[in-house]
Amino acid sequence: MVPDTSTPPGLRERKKQQTRLAIYEAALELFVAEGFDRVSMTQIAEAANVSKATVFNYFPSKEDLIMVAMREAMTDPGKPVRARAPGESVLDALRRAFLDELDRRESHVGLDAGGLGFMRVVRSSPALAGRVMLLDRHREVQLAQALAEETGAAPGDMTPNMVAAAVLGAMRAVSSENWRRLVDGESPDAIHPDAVAAAERLFDVLTEGLAGYGVRPLHVSEPPDKR
Structure with a gap:
């Protein structure tokens, strides 16, 4: 979980962030050890050394508790589209952004070994799998x-x-394969070259049909003066 560092938090906010992180880490450890469906909010509260009410103040449900990490790790997929350069198509902008995420070994693209515990928990629970589908749909x-x-x-x-x-289907296909190999014991560095090659191939396939879609004009005319 990545706290918001855009402005330095005060003491009270830092304590809230620490409590939230402690609850999340305690829950994840329990989920990995015992399985998501077998862990109660009471157990999470005891492991985090807080009250059950405190857990619910931060996370309305077990699903919210585990899914918040995935939501926070993912950026707005429309951001590269809005920031694309003049003459650049939306597909080229999205390709570039995804390759950058692979190069940075981002967790949500399956190249962060630190996210293995989280992914095992998600894959073990039908309820969480359903939440992932809803998150994908939202994106x-x-x-x-x-x-x-x-x-x-x-x-x-x-x-x-x-x-x-x-x-997003192409990105999901690459990320899922990365996670599969990571779970099987391969390192992110070993997976990365194949992931990049797969992403390039899939975007090449998309480009054949979408090459001219959404190319930003080289020169944008100013709106007429309505005075």
């Missing part, structure tokens, strides 16, 4: 909205939705 909506805004899609145009699903 598709985020990306589709950014694509629609950036390309000026007309209301009812499903092209942004299709592109978002295709791109």
Whole structure:
């Protein structure tokens, strides 16, 4: 879990962050040792040395407790689209952003050995698997909205939705394979070259059909003066 460091927190906020992190770490240790479905909120409170009410103040449910780490690790998928350079297509921007995440060995792309415990917990629970699917769907909506805004899609145009699903599906395929190999004992450094090659291949396939989609104009005309 990564705390917000945009502004230095005060003492009270630091204590809240420490308590939140302690609860999360205690819960994850229990989930890994005993299984997600077998651990109660009471056990988590005892392991974190806080009251059960305190646990619920920070995390409304066990699912929220474990999924918050995944939500915090993932950035807005539409950000690279909005920040793309003049002359750059949305697909090129998303490819570049994903390759950067692979190079940084980000946890959510399956190249962080420190996330193994978390992933084992997620894969062991149907309830958490369902939450992951909802999170994936939310990211598709985020990306589709950014694509629609950036390309000026007309209301009812499903092209942004299709592109978002295709791109995130490619990223998900690479990340899932990375996690599988990581769980099997391979190191992130051993997996990384194959992950990059796979990502390049999948984006090449997408590019064949989407190469001209969402290219930002080289020169953006100023809106007319309405005075």
